[in-house]
Amino acid sequence: MGYVLAVGVGLLASCDSKSAGSEREGVTKAAIAESPHASGSQGTATPDDTARPAIPPLPPLEAVERAWRCAECHEELYDEWSRSPHANAAKSELFAASLEHADEHDCNRCHAPLARRIDDPQTVAEGVTCEVCHRMQAATATPDGANFELVASPATKYGPLCDATYPYFHEADCLPFFSESKLCGSCHLLHYPTPSGNSLPVYTEYEEWLAGPHGKEGKQCQSCHMPGATKAIASGEKERKGVPHHDFVGGPKSLVGTGLQVSAVIQSDDQGLDVDVTLLNRGAGHALPGVHRQLVLEAKTLSPSRVVVDQARVVFERQFVDATGNPVPFFAASRLGREHRIGPRERREEHFDLTAPEAGSLSITLLRLAVAPALAQRLGVPPPVPQVVLQAEVPFGAPDASHRRRHLPKRIELKP
Ligand code: HEC
Ligand code: HEC
Ligand code: HEC
Ligand code: HEC
Ligand code: HEC
Numbered sequence: 001m002g003y004v005l006a007v008g009v010g011l012l013a014s015c016d017s018k019s020a021g022s023e024r025e026g027v028t029k030a031a032i033a034e035s036p037h038a039s040g041s042q043g044t045a046t047p048d049d050t051a052r053p054a055i056p057p058l059p060p061l062e063a064v065e066r067a068w069r070c071a072e073c074h075e076e077l078y079d080e081w082s083r084s085p086h087a088n089a090a091k092s093e094l095f096a097a098s099l100e101h102a103d104e105h106d107c108n109r110c111h112a113p114l115a116r117r118i119d120d121p122q123t124v125a126e127g128v129t130c131e132v133c134h135r136m137q138a139a140t141a142t143p144d145g146a147n148f149e150l151v152a153s154p155a156t157k158y159g160p161l162c163d164a165t166y167p168y169f170h171e172a173d174c175l176p177f178f179s180e181s182k183l184c185g186s187c188h189l190l191h192y193p194t195p196s197g198n199s200l201p202v203y204t205e206y207e208e209w210l211a212g213p214h215g216k217e218g219k220q221c222q223s224c225h226m227p228g229a230t231k232a233i234a235s236g237e238k239e240r241k242g243v244p245h246h247d248f249v250g251g252p253k254s255l256v257g258t259g260l261q262v263s264a265v266i267q268s269d270d271q272g273l274d275v276d277v278t279l280l281n282r283g284a285g286h287a288l289p290g291v292h293r294q295l296v297l298e299a300k301t302l303s304p305s306r307v308v309v310d311q312a313r314v315v316f317e318r319q320f321v322d323a324t325g326n327p328v329p330f331f332a333a334s335r336l337g338r339e340h341r342i343g344p345r346e347r348r349e350e351h352f353d354l355t356a357p358e359a360g361s362l363s364i365t366l367l368r369l370a371v372a373p374a375l376a377q378r379l380g381v382p383p384p385v386p387q388v389v390l391q392a393e394v395p396f397g398a399p400d401a402s403h404r405r406r407h408l409p410k411r412i413e414l415k416p
Contacts, residue, residue, distance in 0.1 A: 061117045061135070063154040070130045073167065073234040080246035081130065089127030094292070094371055097379040102331045109146040110187040117150070128187070134158055139177055141185025141206045143199070148186040160244075165237065181209060184221040194334050200320060202330045205286040212344035214285035224285060227251050257368070257389040259284040260342065262297070262414040264364055268396070268405035272310070272356040275299055277364065279348045287341040289316055291330075294369040296386065299352040303360045310354040316340050317372060327374045356405065359397045364414060366390040390414035 067087075071078035081087055089095070090112035099107060108115040113132045114124045123129070132150070134157045139148040151158075156171045160179045164172035177183050185206030191199045201207075209215045227250060228242030245251030250258075261282045267274040277297060281288055289295045295316040301309045318341055320333030327337060342348050354362070367386040376383050392414045397406035 058117050059152060061114070061131075061150060061152055064114060064118045064120070064123055064131050064135075065154070066123050067126055067129050073169065073236075074130075075235065076231065077233065077243075077246045078130075080251070084247045084249070086128035086248060087126065090125050091127065093381055094376075094379070097381045098329055098331070101329070101379070106331070110190075113146070113148075113150070133183070136177075136183065136186075137175070139183045139186040141182045141189045141210075143189060143191035143207075145190035145203070146187060148183075161240075167234065179220060179222055181206060181215070181221045184225075185209075188221075192330055192333075196334060198335060200330060200333060200336055201318075203291055205290070208286035208344065212285065214344060219285065221285065224255060224283075225250060227253070255283065257387075257416060259288045260295070260366065260390070262364075262366055262390050263411060264299075264392070264414070265411050266362065266394075266408055268356070268399070268408055269403045270399050273301060273352075273354045273362055273396075273405070273408075275352040275354065275362070275364070277350045277352065279342055279350070279366075281342040281344055281346050285344055287343045287346075289341065289368070291318060292371055292375075293317070294372050294384075295389070296367040296369065297350060298363075298365045298367065299354060300363045300365075301354045301356045301360055302363060303357045309357045309360065312352045312354065314340075314350050316342060319372070327372060328378065329375060356396070359395075361393055361395045362408070363393040364391070364412070366414060390416060 067078055067081065089110075090108070095107070095111060105116070110128075112124050112127055114126075114129070118124065123131075135150045135154075136158060137149045137151045141147070154170070156173050158173050158175050158178065160174060160176075161172065162174035164174075166172065188203050189206040190203040192202045193199050205221075209221065222244060225248050226244035226246065228244055229251070230239055230241050231243050232239050233243050249255050259281055261280045263278050265276045265278075267276075277299070279297070296313055297316070298311065298313040300311040303309055318339050319327050319337035320330045321335060321337035322328045322332060323334045325337070356362075366389045368389050369384040369386055371379075371381070371384050373383050392412045394407075394409055394412055396408040400406050
């Protein structure tokens with residue numbers, strides 16, 4: 001148990017996450033307290049690394065294969081996975097930039113779980129690769145995070161099927177948690193301890209799901225994120241029903257942007273428009289947006305030549321702040337800042353009061369940003385490019401005898 005506490009790695013059920021946490025906080029805090037751009041660290045090391053005791057190795061794993069080796073027989077699943085966020089988990093620009101300021105061991109346990117367990121850096125760089133999930137013997141969702149156990153031997157690949165034919169390459173065995181949310185929750189749940197003993201909710205999809213309607217109904221993460229199709233899972237084998245899609249974002253009918261339904265009720269007078277926007281989290285099993293992301297609801301009035309006359313916006317996000325209230329990455333935060341997200345099946349109202357030109361149009365847009373612009377700047381990555389998720393625009397004319405703007409519909413629905 002000693003080494004688990006020393007490195008703050010929960011791979012093998014750490015029973016004292018608190019002391020592990022305060023130790024790793026000591027390290028990350030020191031690293032980010034400086035200007036985020038002035039980190040003198042080389043690569044991913046933090047300046048404090050020299051002051052820490054040497055980190056003992058984790059139990060090694062034998063003969064871990066790169067994903068392309070699995071592709072020899074599981075070609076389609078491989079293609080799907082290689083487009084997935086999991087294939088990018090150790091490589092994303094945002095993650096790499098964050099590592100300059102964080103304790104890499106504390107991050108790799110979910111982003112690059114093979115780190116320090118094998119010697120091959122290319123396999124480690126595959127992040128959440130086939131062998132990470134399919135060597136799992138046990139997985140539990142606990143707030144200290146990364147509570148899964150990988151089997152040392154390459155002989156057996158675990159999965160949901162109890163009738164898989166034994167190919168020559170590996171044996172197969174079934175474990176029920178492959179079809180349960182807790183497999184996902186072993187990484188998609190993390191509460192992060194601060195030096196002052198607070199615990200910050202960071203990754204919370206699992207607990208939001210568990211407490212929400214989908215958890216109560218027993219609708220697992222996989223049923224939305226890995227929808228099934230009929231096909232052979234390995235070349236030359238018989239077709240199977242319900243083969244789970246491996247891009248983890250819903251396959252051909254991508255889930256991205258389908259979570260929220262947004263509509264607006266509009267009232268008007270001589271001066272301007274009163275816009276009541278309703279956002280319903282209809283599609284997701286958890287709150288939106290996800291951690292690190294922002295959703296921005298923007299309403300504008302425009303003149304006929306498309307000059308903006310008035311505009312207002314609301315940002316949906318979970319923000320972490322330092323002691324002085326500035327937004328910082330979660331691993332450098334002392335407390336939760338603004339929390340404005342929409343829970344599963346929750347309905348939210350936002351109100352906009354806009355001045356309007358004599359004639360013109362009203363535009364309402366829901367934008368998605370991969371990261372808060374302030375954090376991008378702090379981490380030294382390019383500002384996020386806003387993606388339009390939903391949108392509506394309606395023209396209007398001068399007020400009529402009852403002071404209502406001509407042509408303006410009472411209610412509009414935002415569309416992709
Ligand atoms: C318990 C597992 C876990 C740990 C530990 C963890 N992460 Fe994450 N990380 C995730 C998950 C899961 C996501 C996907 C986002 C979500 O679930 O909302 C993610 C997403 C991210 C992203 C966004 C990636 C992108 O490409 O947009 C960044 C940046 C990030 N994490 C940084 C870190 C850093 C830095 C650390 C260490 C201080 C860390 N994470 C520790 C699980 C973890
Ligand atoms: C993030 C974890 C994760 C990763 C990474 C992953 N899988 Fe899976 N895989 C799963 C889960 C979960 C299931 C079962 C889903 C279910 O039962 O709904 C599954 C099911 C399977 C199955 C059984 C198919 C069936 O019909 O049930 C095969 C084969 C498989 N995966 C191969 C692969 C290969 C090959 C890779 C890499 C290219 C890979 N997986 C990467 C989680 C993962
Ligand atoms: C030589 C071909 C071959 C290679 C290479 C191969 N597999 Fe398989 N795998 C199979 C066959 C065949 C099945 C069973 C197909 C069936 O019964 O429909 C299978 C089944 C599976 C299952 C389902 C297990 C279960 O009980 O649910 C998983 C998971 C899996 N493979 C993962 C992997 C991973 C991970 C790799 C790479 C390390 C890999 N396979 C490499 C041929 C292969
Ligand atoms: C071993 C840890 C691990 C497991 C297990 C895992 N994930 Fe992830 N997941 C991550 C990490 C790390 C990221 C961040 C990748 C990135 O964006 O760079 C992520 C990203 C994602 C994303 C994209 C998030 C975003 O903000 O764009 C989705 C969706 C997702 N995972 C769903 C799932 C589902 C569903 C399961 C279970 C079938 C699962 N994950 C299991 C670690 C894991
Ligand atoms: C009822 C279906 C459903 C269930 C169940 C579900 N999700 Fe999702 N999830 C979605 C949808 C839809 C989105 C996309 C939201 C959007 O972009 O509008 C999503 C998005 C995500 C994201 C990315 C969030 C973002 O803003 O980019 C992550 C991470 C995620 N889900 C993880 C999970 C995990 C882990 C579970 C299980 C604990 C789970 N989901 C259960 C439907 C579901």
